[in-house]
Amino acid sequence: MITLAQFLKILVNTNYMTDESDYLAEFLDVLRQSKKNEKEETDLNNDLESIELGEALELSKAELNSLFYLVGYCIYTTKKRNTHCEECISYIESKDGEDFQDFSKLIKLKDYKDGCLTRPSESIFNVVKAVEYMFRDIEKNLCGR
Structure with missing residues (x-):
């Protein structure tokens, strides 16, 4: 549990800052962001198709x-x-x-x-x-x- 807890929060001025591991909190944000990006990309494609060019x-x-x-x-x-x-x-x-x-x-x-x-x-x-x-x-x- 302690090992997991060290990756849930980014600690300032610790030796973990030099470690190249990923923080779990950031990993969850990346997953959420990728789902959001997929939805935005779909919305953008729909917007491009729905543009009606008037005069x-x-x-x-x-x-x-x-x-x-x-x-x-x-x-x-x-x-x-x-x-x-x-x-x-x-x-x-x-x-x-x-x-x-x-x-x-x-x-x-x-x-x-x-x-x-x-x-x-x-x-x-x-x-x-x-x-x-x-x-x-x-x-x-x-x-x-």
């Missing part, structure tokens, strides 16, 4: 170009800070020659040398675009527009 939620070509440019910048900074996972980078960054004619005009204008600016992949751009639509839908409902 107010449609993005103009200028907004789509700006969003495409912004996503490319976010990918660039992510690559700069986290270069550990090549598979992750290949998923979010557009491959050479893969271009979206409708959305990449701003990047082409600002790209003085070919390949200097990062272009997002189609899949990650669609995810960010869906999040933008959800944000605008929530904003519209909150503001009563």
Whole structure:
């Protein structure tokens, strides 16, 4: 019982802090959090399917170009800070020659040398675009527009 009790509470300034074992209290939180994350992921998938795009939620070509440019910048900074996972980078960054004619005009204008600016992949751009639509839908409902 004493051995079990030492892992139920995180003690400060003890030699247990240097031990690499897991505390049972934190373990239970991890289990609860993983169940909560699964439920939130299911809710997010349902939200993505239930978005009805009205006229107010449609993005103009200028907004789509700006969003495409912004996503490319976010990918660039992510690559700069986290270069550990090549598979992750290949998923979010557009491959050479893969271009979206409708959305990449701003990047082409600002790209003085070919390949200097990062272009997002189609899949990650669609995810960010869906999040933008959800944000605008929530904003519209909150503001009563």
